[in-house]
Amino acid sequence: MNYSRVYALFLLSVFLTSCGQNQTNVPQDNVKSEIKDIGPNIMVRNIKKGRNGTILIAGPNNSSFGDVFRYDGKSFTNLTSKLGQHIFWDVLEDRRGNSWFASTDSGVYYDNGKSIQHFTTTQGLANNRVTSVYEDKAGIIWFGTEGGISRYDGKSFRNFTSPNAPLFYKEGHWNNEINTIIEDKTGKLWVGTRGDAFVYDGKKFTTLTHKGEPFLGVWSIIEDRKGTIWLSGYNGFKVSQTGGLYRYDGSTFTKVSERGAYAIIEDKKGNIWTTGPVNPANWTVQALSRYDAKSLYSNKPIVTEIMSGKAFYGISEANDGSIWVGDATGVYRYDGKTITDFYNKEGQKKYIIDTKQSVVIWKGSRLLGGWEGATFRGDDAGTGDVELVKGELLIDNRHLVGGTAEVDMNTIEQKFDTPGPHNKLPAFFDVKKFPVSTFAITKVETGNDGNTKVPNDGSIRVNEGNIKVTGNLTIEGITKAVTFPAQIYFKDGMDGTVEMNGTLVIDRTDWGIGYSSEELFFKSGDGTISDEVKLFMKIVAKK
Secondary structure, eight states: OOHHHHHHHHHHHHHHHHTTSOOOOOOOOOOEEEEOOOSBOSOOOEEEEOGGGOEEEEOOSOTTOBOEEEEOSSOEEESSGGGOSBBEEEEEEOTTSOEEEEESSSOEEEEOSSOEEEEOTTTTOSOSOEEEEEEOTTSOEEEEETTEEEEEOSSOEEEEOOOSOOSSOOSSOGGGSEEEEEEOTTSOEEEEESSBOEEEOSSOEEEOEETTEEEEEEEEEEEOTTSOEEEEEEEOSSTTSOEEEEEEOSSOEEEEESOOOSEEEEOTTSOEEEEEEEETTEEEEEEEEEEOGGGTTSSSOOEEEEEEESOEEEEEEOTTSOEEEEETTEEEEEOSSEEEESSOOSSEEEEEEOTTTOEEEEEEOBSSOEEETTEEEEOOOEEEEEEEEEEEEEEESSSEEEEEEEEEGGGOOOEESSOSOOOOOOOOSOTTTOOEEEEEEEEEEETTTTOOOOOTTOOOOHHHHEEEEEEEEEETTEEEEEEEEEEEEESSSBTTEEEEEEEEEEEGGGGTOOTTOGGGHHHHGGGOBOSEEEEEEEEEEEO
């Protein structure tokens, strides 16, 4: 049976029926916005509390990997930059102050401040794709993986796979794809999966059902101060039992709202906060929503929509009562009056080229190679460095839109690909008269037919990183337009470092550099130097 088609039909039926239902009244807070212009600028998956009032943020980076950041009230620090490029999804700071970093491509990393341990399936982890990490009251660490639950007692792992036969998705292993784990006041574990949700009492797993149907696709579960369980998911396949937010009082499930939730928290005042779709059948419209504590148990609880957009994920309350929320474009803080955006998404930003980390390599060769019998001796191909004096890149909403660079022509050096004696290529440039060459960007095209629109989910996809750069290159007083392919990406997912790699191929004669050129081949013979010169560049720029 094709369950992806069944699921699509399920969502369609939910959408059609929900159009005829009364929608929850959503009054808007009278809030203002401000921009700090720092912090993560891409996908924020999870937000947790750290020590001493700090905030831990997992997920932000480009499409290929992610990191974990700590905010101490003044600045953001990348906690996983030394662990390599991995897709870090969740984070935990345990009661002893140790840090756990869960990744979806490389298992779990444990940092006790002195050393780092790496846990994978080799050490006993159920699966190397880990999407959640949780510490219970006894200090046991639980991991939600794509291959079941892993329990770690500080010495060894114990894994739980396929705890119950699936009630809805009869094929596949969706019950093993764990989204969230929490422990209630009685010591029971509540587990949300891509398939059925269930409860573990230490001896057996019990599938969560409502009106005879399991809860499916549960991403978040919490227990409030009264002992009530809150969860969001799809309950069965019946029209009257669709997706939304539910509460459980110990004996009965009650549907609170049609709004779904990727994450749920209870604040100090007893309000319930959620992130996720306004309508579970249409995930393109999402919001940060607050359910008023005084009306939680009424037929129509008061819901205030604080923010709306295309994708909302992690959420947490700071010690000062402010709410932190992550979406596809960064992290925000709401203090009851003001929404602080920690990354300015509009307007151009100037990044200064780091001349020490940036490199420009040129490569040239003779037109004809040398032979000794049937052995090719090479073409005296030579490369050399040339140093950047200064420069800048202009970035607008994570797209390169302009920039300039100056090159010190006095720094050109020649190296060879192969060892042995070589004839050094003669000097091409009049460095005394023209000591500096310049390049100014005039146009940038993306790899999707010039469409520079930011992806709807805020991510930096691979195809968005492929660009064509056009600009004016000035050498020895002559300016010519050139175009070259390049890749650009934000190296650490914050408004701090941008890296561009490109290769420019030029015909040196266009700039009047004609010594032993190909046009003089019949006169100079095998001493002819190829007119083509390649410039390989790695440009690192910082805000």
